[in-house]
Amino acid sequence: MDLFEYQGKQFFASFDIPVSAGDAVTTVDDAVAVAERIDDYPVVIKAQVQVGGRGKAGGIKLAANADEVREHASKIIGMDIKGHTVNVVWVEHASDISEEYYASFTLDRSAKKHLGMLSAEGGVEIEAVAETNPDAIAKIWIDPVDGLDEATARSWVEAAKLNPIATDGAVDILLKLYRAYTEGDADLTEINPLILTPENKVHALDAKVTLDNNAGFRHEWAAYEATQERDDREQAAYEADLQYVGLEGSVGIIANGAGLAMSTLDVVNQVGGTPANFLDVGGGADAKKFVDALTIIDNDPRVRSIFINIFGGITRGEEVANGIVTALGQIDIASPIVIRLDGTNADEGREILKPHLSDKLRMEPTMLEAARAAVELAGASA
Amino acid sequence: MSIYVDENTKVIYQGLTGSQGRYYGLLNRDYGTNVVAGTNPKKAGTDIEGIPIFASVGDAVAETGANASCIFIPAPGVRDAIIDAAEGGVEFIVCITEGVPAQDEAWFFNKLKRDFPNVTLLGPNCPGIISPGKCNIGITAGHIAQEPVDGKPSVGIVSRSGTLTYQALYELKLQGIGVTTCVGIGGDPVPGTSFIDCLERFEADPETSAVMMIGEIGGSAEEEAAEFIKHKMSKPVAAYIAGQTAPAGKKMGHAGAIVSGGKGTAAAKVEALVDAGAKVGANPTEAGDLMVEIVHSL
Numbered sequence: 001m002d003l004f005e006y007q008g009k010q011f012f013a014s015f016d017i018p019v020s021a022g023d024a025v026t027t028v029d030d031a032v033a034v035a036e037r038i039d040d041y042p043v044v045i046k047a048q049v050q051v052g053g054r055g056k057a058g059g060i061k062l063a064a065n066a067d068e069v070r071e072h073a074s075k076i077i078g079m080d081i082k083g084h085t086v087n088v089v090w091v092e093h094a095s096d097i098s099e100e101y102y103a104s105f106t107l108d109r110s111a112k113k114h115l116g117m118l119s120a121e122g123g124v125e126i127e128a129v130a131e132t133n134p135d136a137i138a139k140i141w142i143d144p145v146d147g148l149d150e151a152t153a154r155s156w157v158e159a160a161k162l163n164p165i166a167t168d169g170a171v172d173i174l175l176k177l178y179r180a181y182t183e184g185d186a187d188l189t190e191i192n193p194l195i196l197t198p199e200n201k202v203h204a205l206d207a208k209v210t211l212d213n214n215a216g217f218r219h220e221w222a223a224y225e226a227t228q229e230r231d232d233r234e235q236a237a238y239e240a241d242l243q244y245v246g247l248e249g250s251v252g253i254i255a256n257g258a259g260l261a262m263s264t265l266d267v268v269n270q271v272g273g274t275p276a277n278f279l280d281v282g283g284g285a286d287a288k289k290f291v292d293a294l295t296i297i298d299n300d301p302r303v304r305s306i307f308i309n310i311f312g313g314i315t316r317g318e319e320v321a322n323g324i325v326t327a328l329g330q331i332d333i334a335s336p337i338v339i340r341l342d343g344t345n346a347d348e349g350r351e352i353l354k355p356h357l358s359d360k361l362r363m364e365p366t367m368l369e370a371a372r373a374a375v376e377l378a379g380a381s382a
Numbered sequence: 383m384s385i386y387v388d389e390n391t392k393v394i395y396q397g398l399t400g401s402q403g404r405y406y407g408l409l410n411r412d413y414g415t416n417v418v419a420g421t422n423p424k425k426a427g428t429d430i431e432g433i434p435i436f437a438s439v440g441d442a443v444a445e446t447g448a449n450a451s452c453i454f455i456p457a458p459g460v461r462d463a464i465i466d467a468a469e470g471g472v473e474f475i476v477c478i479t480e481g482v483p484a485q486d487e488a489w490f491f492n493k494l495k496r497d498f499p500n501v502t503l504l505g506p507n508c509p510g511i512i513s514p515g516k517c518n519i520g521i522t523a524g525h526i527a528q529e530p531v532d533g534k535p536s537v538g539i540v541s542r543s544g545t546l547t548y549q550a551l552y553e554l555k556l557q558g559i560g561v562t563t564c565v566g567i568g569g570d571p572v573p574g575t576s577f578i579d580c581l582e583r584f585e586a587d588p589e590t591s592a593v594m595m596i597g598e599i600g601g602s603a604e605e606e607a608a609e610f611i612k613h614k615m616s617k618p619v620a621a622y623i624a625g626q627t628a629p630a631g632k633k634m635g636h637a638g639a640i641v642s643g644g645k646g647t648a649a650a651k652v653e654a655l656v657d658a659g660a661k662v663g664a665n666p667t668e669a670g671d672l673m674v675e676i677v678h679s680l
Contacts, residue, residue: 107484109571109601109638112491127643144489145496185485214637215483217458243635258569258635259543259598262624267665269627278628280635283521313523313548314409343552344523367667 001211004048006090007224008207012189015180017173018203022092024048031073032066034091041065041094045072048088049081050229057081062094084229095205099163100193102126102137103174104208105181114142114181118160118174122193148178162196169202170194185215233277233300240292242279249274250378252297252306252335254290256281256320264309267367273375276303285319290327298333305377307370308339310349317341317349325356336377338362340370384513384563385538385583385590386474386502391517392416392448394439394472396455396463399425403454406478406521407433410452413524415517418446421466439470450474452510452519457481460506464490468498476519477505477574484637487572494574503574507637509544509566522564526552530560535591535680537673538584539564540577542598542636543624546666550594553670559677562590569598569636577607585615591680592618594673595660599625600639600646608654618676619660622669623648 003011006024013019022043023034035043047059054060059081061072069091079086100123108115119137121129129136138160142148153171162170173194181189190208197203211221230238237244243258247265251273255261258280265275277297281289297303310320321341328337337360341349353363362377364370393410397403398420408431411417419434419442426437436442439451451467453460453475460482467475487506494501504511510520515529526548530536537554539561541547547566554561565580567573577595584590593615597604604623611619626648628634630641641647655662661676663669 107488107571109603110606112488112572114488143492143496144485145492182485185483187484212484212637214457214481215485218483245629245632245634247629255545257543257545258639259541259547259596259624260545260549262543262598262628262634262639263546263622263666265628266624266626270664275627278632278634311545311549311552313526313545314406314521343548344526367665 001213001224001228002050003209003211003224004050004088004227005046005207006048006088007227008209009204011184011209012180012204012207015176015184017176017180019207020092020095020203020205022090024088024090026077026088028070028073028077031089031091032069035063035069036066038091038093043069043091044094045069045076046090047076047079047081047086048090049084049086051082051084054081059086095195095203096198097195098198099166099196101162101170101195102129102192103177103194104188104190105178106188108141111141114144116140116142116148116156116174116178118156120161126192144182147182148175150175165200166196166202173202173204185212185219186210187212233296236296236299237279240296242281242289242293242296244296245278247275247277248302249276250302250304251374252276252300252303253309254279254281254293254297254306255309256283256311260309260311264307264367267371268307268375271368271371271375273371273378276300283315285315285323287323287326287330290323291330294327294333295331298335303335305374306333306335306337307374308337309367309370310339310341312341312343312345312349314344317343317345317347318352321349321352325352328356328361336360336362338364338370338374338377340364340367383587383589384516385580385587386563386565387450387511387513387517387519389516391450391474392418392446393519394419394421394442394448394451396421396439396451396453396467398422398430398433398454399435400454404430406454410518413518415519418448439467439472443471448472450476450519453477453479455479457483461486461490464503465493468494468501473501475501475503476508476510477503478508478510478520480507482506482570484571487570491572491574504565505568505574507570508568509547511563511565513563514561520566522566523548526555527564528555528558528560530562530589531558534560535677536560536562536589537592537594537677538562538580538587538590539594540580541566541596542569543596546596546622546624549666550596550670553667554673557674559674562587569638571601571638577603578610581607581610581615585617590617592620592673592676594669595619595621597621597623597651598636598639599623599628599634599641599648602646604651605654608658608660611655611660612658620669620673620676621655621660621662622666623651623662
């Protein structure tokens with residue numbers, strides 16, 4: 001789960017990482033009120049969208065007084081940035097900047113250790129620094145059992161060649177950022193830029209945080225969950241507890257298992273179609289799961305046909321077939337459906353489906369043939 | 383032969399008293415797996431259909447001589463369950479549970495490596511492991527796996543995906559091709575056992591003649607496996623990579639299946655495997671056909 005900048009700053013603040021005093025608001029009047037309360041102009045008004053390039057798009061503006069706050073906030077709230085509507089702006093005191101650094105923690109899947117990256121060249125895309133000047137990034141690999149201690153953090157900061165004046169402040173922030181990453185159950189904590197002010201203070205000017213959804217059980221993340229950007233299809237799938245990813249094509253996909261679902265997208269593409277979604281209906285043969293999955297897919301205006309791809313393992317073919325038949329008895333599906341059923345007791349499952357076959361419900365013996373049929377139907381009913 | 387587990391493997395089910403643990407534990411016993419014990423600190427002294435329940439893995443090992451465990455504990459308890467198993471003295475731990483926090487996975491992977499170097503962890507978030515005819519630990523349907531056939535070459539399977547593994551087992555069975563061991567390493571970011579761990583064992587196993595490998599997008603485990611295949615393997619490999627059309631930045635069901643920052647794409651993985659001399663299918667069926675072709679040419 002990706003947090004908005006303002007949530008990232010709140011998350012950081014809960015680990016005592018210094019961020020600028022500020023607040024998130026949804027109206028122009030509230031933006032002015034926050035600026036007046038901060039009472040330290042200039043302030044900066046920042047559009048809260050989860051997409052890069054918001055500065056260039058006019059989503060970040062400085063304001064020297066309340067009138068300018070009103071002027072900029074009214075332009076930014078409601079603005080569209082690369083397809084994302086700005087509903088929230090963050091207002092904070094505009095910091096004076098002497099130097100800009102970069103700091104982050106993430107998992108190195110290959111090394112199976114935590115990776116810390118620190119650079120004296122902050123404020124720009126770290127990928128660009130990695131490309132043009134890789135030596136400017138000081139990396140450390142941290143064994144999760146050991147954690148990060150102060151001495152290690154200090155030599156890391158020295159290796160990154162930050163301004164020596166910034167050392168103590170940077171060490172302090174890095175230790176806290178590591179805590180936020182591990183105890184906070186983040187997949188990524190990133191500060192870019194981490195700044196040194198003319199007063200020789202170090203603090204986080206931005207906050208990029210990705211939380212690990214698997215760890216939600218031990219945190220209070222309801223407020224973050226509530227603001228996740230999902231389209232209507234994804235919201236419905238989230239509420240039905242289905243593994244769903246919305247795509248742009250015309251063939252709706254249902255498969256049992258994440259690997260098989262991914263593979264189904266591949267095959268639909270290979271035969272010239274475009275998938276409308278990824279959907280893993282999971283193991284088991286619960287009719288309700290199929291009702292939810294079929295409803296979400298059929299409500300998608302992009303969808304012209306639906307491909308149900310089932311491989312029976314411990315859940316047998318006839319159980320899944322019964323689940324599908326029950327589901328289809330409960331709802332009316334507009335798009336034609338193609339089913340491929342294979343694996344354990346596939347023959348028994350196919351027998352159960354046979355009496356229900358029609359123009360709207362076809363069955364094909366293999367994944368490829370079913371994909372071809374679904375793609376053809378998507379074209380025919382377009 | 384088989385890798386990791388065989389007819390001598392004695393298994394403890396951590397979470398045997400829960401609904402999933404009971405269901406699969408008993409199915410595994412029906413298959414022929416030596417299911418010798420379950421654990422639940424609150425139900426020690428009771429039994430599940432004749433399988434004794436102990437308070438800890440240590441107690442169960444002392445009493446039954448078990449050498450493996452299978453975890454069906456809900457995600458919040460997995461970290462403790464894995465340490466309980468390692469301290470209890472088993473050498474092979476299969477963790478079926480999905481939804482384990484990545485921080486926990488990174489921690490216990492390194493903890494095991496340091497303090498319990500003889501312990502192998504498979505998973506979390508994996509379907510388990512089956513050596514057909516000998517031992518089945520986890521949620522694989524045993525009857526879709528073909529036992530090695532005397533005098534004919536057999537294959538080993540290693541996979542990040544559950545259903546695609548079942549499909550591979552099934553297609554090989556239809557062709558009468560036996561499987562020595564099928565290992566589901568799971569779809570999480572820090573799998574306890576990697577492709578390379580399995581490839582190394584398959585290469586060393588005299589009964590395994592070829593290997594089928596099923597990968598997916600995300601991370602670089604397939605590229606690392608390709609390096610191993612290129613330089614260290616003499617046995618032929620057929621492979622499939624799921625997610626060739628997955629969009630960047632979206633997790634495709636599995637926590638580890640994500641293309642991020644242009645890394646972990648299927649195209650890069652396929653290229654590395656082809657370069658290593660593996661036969662890579664464009665879809666699971668084609669990969670299965672390639673495997674059959676390889677076996678028939680042996």
